[in-house]
Amino acid sequence: MIGERLERQMGFIFELERLKTVYRQNGTLGGKRQENSAEHSWHVSVMAFLLAEYCPEGVDVFRVLKMLLLHDVVEIYAGDTFLYDQQGREDAKLAEAAAADRVFSLLPEDQGSDFRALWEEFERRDTQEALYAAVLDNLQPILNHYFTNNQNIAGKRLLRSQIIEKKRFIAEFSPELWEFAERIIDESVARGLFQPG
Amino acid sequence: MIGERLERQMGFIFELERLKTVYRQNGTLGGKRQENSAEHSWHVSVMAFLLAEYCPEGVDVFRVLKMLLLHDVVEIYAGDTFLYDQQGREDAKLAEAAAADRVFSLLPEDQGSDFRALWEEFERRDTQEALYAAVLDNLQPILNHYFTNNQNIAGKRLLRSQIIEKKRFIAEFSPELWEFAERIIDESVARGLFQPG
Numbered sequence: 001m002i003g004e005r006l007e008r009q010m011g012f013i014f015e016l017e018r019l020k021t022v023y024r025q026n027g028t029l030g031g032k033r034q035e036n037s038a039e040h041s042w043h044v045s046v047m048a049f050l051l052a053e054y055c056p057e058g059v060d061v062f063r064v065l066k067m068l069l070l071h072d073v074v075e076i077y078a079g080d081t082f083l084y085d086q087q088g089r090e091d092a093k094l095a096e097a098a099a100a101d102r103v104f105s106l107l108p109e110d111q112g113s114d115f116r117a118l119w120e121e122f123e124r125r126d127t128q129e130a131l132y133a134a135v136l137d138n139l140q141p142i143l144n145h146y147f148t149n150n151q152n153i154a155g156k157r158l159l160r161s162q163i164i165e166k167k168r169f170i171a172e173f174s175p176e177l178w179e180f181a182e183r184i185i186d187e188s189v190a191r192g193l194f195q196p197g
Numbered sequence: 198m199i200g201e202r203l204e205r206q207m208g209f210i211f212e213l214e215r216l217k218t219v220y221r222q223n224g225t226l227g228g229k230r231q232e233n234s235a236e237h238s239w240h241v242s243v244m245a246f247l248l249a250e251y252c253p254e255g256v257d258v259f260r261v262l263k264m265l266l267l268h269d270v271v272e273i274y275a276g277d278t279f280l281y282d283q284q285g286r287e288d289a290k291l292a293e294a295a296a297a298d299r300v301f302s303l304l305p306e307d308q309g310s311d312f313r314a315l316w317e318e319f320e321r322r323d324t325q326e327a328l329y330a331a332v333l334d335n336l337q338p339i340l341n342h343y344f345t346n347n348q349n350i351a352g353k354r355l356l357r358s359q360i361i362e363k364k365r366f367i368a369e370f371s372p373e374l375w376e377f378a379e380r381i382i383d384e385s386v387a388r389g390l391f392q393p394g
Contacts (some may be wrong), residue, residue, distance in 0.1 A: 003375055010377060014344045016243060020225050020236045028217050033230070039217045040238035046213060046266050050206055050308065062259040065266075069243050111247065140210075147211045180199055180207060189200055 005108050015137045018076040026080050026141050027150035034152070035144060037072040037080055044068045044136045048174040048178060051136070054174040059128050067118045067133045074119065076097040082154060083141075084162055099130070142167065142181055146188045159195045202305050209303045215273040222279050223338050224347035231349070232341060234269040234277055234371040240341070241333040243266045247331070256325050264319045264330045266310055271296040279351060280338075281359055298314045332370045339364065339378055355380060356392045 019038040026035040045068045052061045072080075077099035088113040100119060104112040121130045142163070145155055163185055171178035188194050223232040227238040242265045249258045269277075274296035278289040297316055301309040318327045339360070342352055360382055368375035385391050 002373070002380070006373055006377060008219060010340070013240075013244055013247065013340060017226055017241055017341065017344050020232065020240075021227060035217065036236065037237045038236035039233065042235045042242070043210075043213055044267065045216075045239070045242060045262075047210055049263055049266075050210065050304075062262070065242075065259070065262050066246055067240065069246075077242060092381055107247075143207070143210060147214050176199070176203055179311075180203060183199070 008106060008108050009111070012103075015076060015103065015106055016073065019073060022075045022080050024080050025154050026143075026144045027148040027151055027152055029148050031148070031151060035148075037075050040140065040144075041072055043068055044071075044133075044140045047136045047140060048132070051177070054177055055132050056128055059132055062075070063118070064129045064133050065162065067122045067129060068136065071121055071122045071133060073103055077102055083194055084158060084168060131173055135170050135177065138167050138170060139177060139181055142184055142188070145193055146184050146191075149191070150193060156193060157195065159197050160189050161197060163194060203214070205303060205305050206308070209300075212273060212300065212303055213270065216270060219269070219272045221277050221338075222349055222351050223341045224345040224349055226345050228345070228348060231307055232345075234272050237337065237341075238266055238269055238313065241330075241337045243367070244333045244337060245329070248374070251374055253325055254330055256284050261326045261330050264315045264326060266311060267315055268319045268334065269332065270300055271316065274299055275317050280363060281355060289389055328370055332367050332374065335364050335367060336374060339381050343381045343388075346388065347390060353390060354392065356394050357386050360391060 016038075019041070020036050020191070022037040023034040024037060024040060026040070027033075028035050028039075037126055039053065040154075045065055049061055050065045052059070061173075074096045078092060078095040081088045100116055104119075106112070106117040122133055123125055123130075125131050125134050144150070150156075167181060167185075168178070168179055185194065189196050213235075215385065216238070219234045220231040221234060223237070224230075225232050225236075236331050242262055245265055246258055247259045249256070252258075257307055271293045272354055275289060275292040278285045280286070290387060301313040301316075302307070318324055320327075320332050322328050322331050341347070347353075361379075364378060364382075367373070382391065386393050
């Protein structure tokens with residue numbers, strides 16, 4: 001006899017399948033399809049324990065991992081919004097809060113409320129864990145855009161200064177990671193993947 | 198001045214991009230493309246902390262997460278081998294060991310050796326952490342096959358008894374998870390996604 005608790009947990013696990021068909025502006029190698037939010041979430045999660053030494057001491061990397069593995073699940077219902085679409089990002093806030101109600105309520109109550117709290121912390125960026133998660137979430141697309149040589153028009157129209165403005169908070173968290181990011185942004189401009197200026 | 202350590206770490210992070218184009222026999226919703234090993238790794242990782250209560254006490258879920266996030270990176274060079282291809286699985290062992298040499302040597306030595314040890318532990322299944330990781334790695338494809346209503350021919354030709362033989366070790370780890378898995382296998386047979394018998 002399968003209990004209601006496990007049924008709900010499995011219902012959530014089934015629903016996660018949908019994140020694999022939420023496509024981002026980023027690309028994949030070979031250029032045949034866009035990157036989706038599930039594989040992006042995997043990529044930033046590996047980065048989280050690989051780059052942990054660039055964090056201030058005491059950051060709970062296990063909690064960062066849970067946060068990153070869950071940070072995009074609201075997109076199952078709300079879709080992905082391009083970071084540089086200012087109006088879209090604002091409209092998305094409400095849709096994402098409604099999506100959070102919906103997706104986390106699939107779970108047993110205790111887990112739904114824990115997971116939602118992790119997601120809200122990520123959105124607020126008001127702990128070292130959330131800030132580190134945001135750093136990785138903002139660093140990975142720069143690396144991906146460069147390495148996949150992404151020919152997506154939306155990405156190619158971006159100005160170097162727009163990228164720098166959105167991403168420069170990385171410098172306060174880790175000057176080393178930011179130095180690397182800036183180099184990759186400049187090399188991307190040189191390749192025509194972003195506009196100079 | 199970016200140090201050699203960070204250069205190597207970033208070299209590994211770039212290389213991870215390749216796992217997003219390693220496709221499995223499993224599908225995705227809508228049936229337009231197969232599932233890749235990066236998004237599979239994300240899915241099992243969320244399952245790892247969501248289902249932790251079905252583990253024996255004392256299992257280190259943080260270590261399980263790192264193991265699952267890394268468990269398929271050898272496929273970057275060795276490709277994915279279908280679980281039910283017995284000869285292929287044996288040939289793959291050597292290719293995967295060579296791939297592990299190659300991929301983990303991209304990293305700074307200490308991290309390369311830590312990550313390789315985690316991968317080897319996963320392969321050996323000789324700790325509770327590795328066993329739990331193997332349970333999730335074997336459970337997720339059953340759930341995915343059913344929920345995506347996967348019409349892939351290789352999957353559809355499998356006999357119920359073949360699945361049960363490969364997956365029944367789940368029962369020893371968690372009778373509850375196995376009961377759920379068996380129900381999904383039976384419902385998949387009823388839908389024609391596996392052969393009866």
